[in-house]
Amino acid sequence: DVKVTQSSRYLVKRTGEKVFLECVQDMDHENMFWYRQDPGLGLRLIYFSYDVKMKEKGDIPEGYSVSREKKERFSLILESASTNQTSMYLCASTPTGGVYGYTFGSGTRLTVV
């Protein structure tokens, strides 16, 4: 079964820490995405990547960066975690073409204290 795997389901970090959220897909998809999901705000796109070493800002990139050194792995980095980054983070991938839909990971619930 094809998969998008996020490294942690639950994570608790302290304010000011550097946080890495890892996402790996085994489907050879070109495109990968990071979203955050908050009650009442829906899904908001943070960053996406359409190829190795390529990245594009989404709707809310402030306070985040990303890394895509290999096709299968897309990392989200919180440079200095803050309490307003407490959220559910979802990774997704899709092949090129626009007709396939996204495959999502199970999510990482991050709490910053």
Add this chain to the structure above:
Amino acid sequence: GDSVTQMEGPVTLSEEAFLTINCTYTATGYPSLFWYVQYPGEGLQLLLKATKADDKGSNKGFEATYRKETTSFHLEKGSVQVSDSAVYFCALSDQGNNNDMRFGAGTRLTVKP
């Protein structure tokens, strides 16, 4: 820009009731349309899709028809079960741009025995 508007929830039904969740879209091109489902504590899963006008997507007893004349993609199920309790998201994707999946706000469905 492209957008999706879906029926606000929450929706509460009794088991075996008929389900409709309304979804309308605004798009300049010819988008693909999707329904995703999110169970508690999980990421989103692709439920069904349609890529052109009059296509019907179906899966697990759920159906939705791509109606270009009414710009709609309503989700239906003839007889819901308790296990269908989840949040449902309508979404569209510009077929020329994988980086532009637009999600609705989500509709929470609760099915009572």
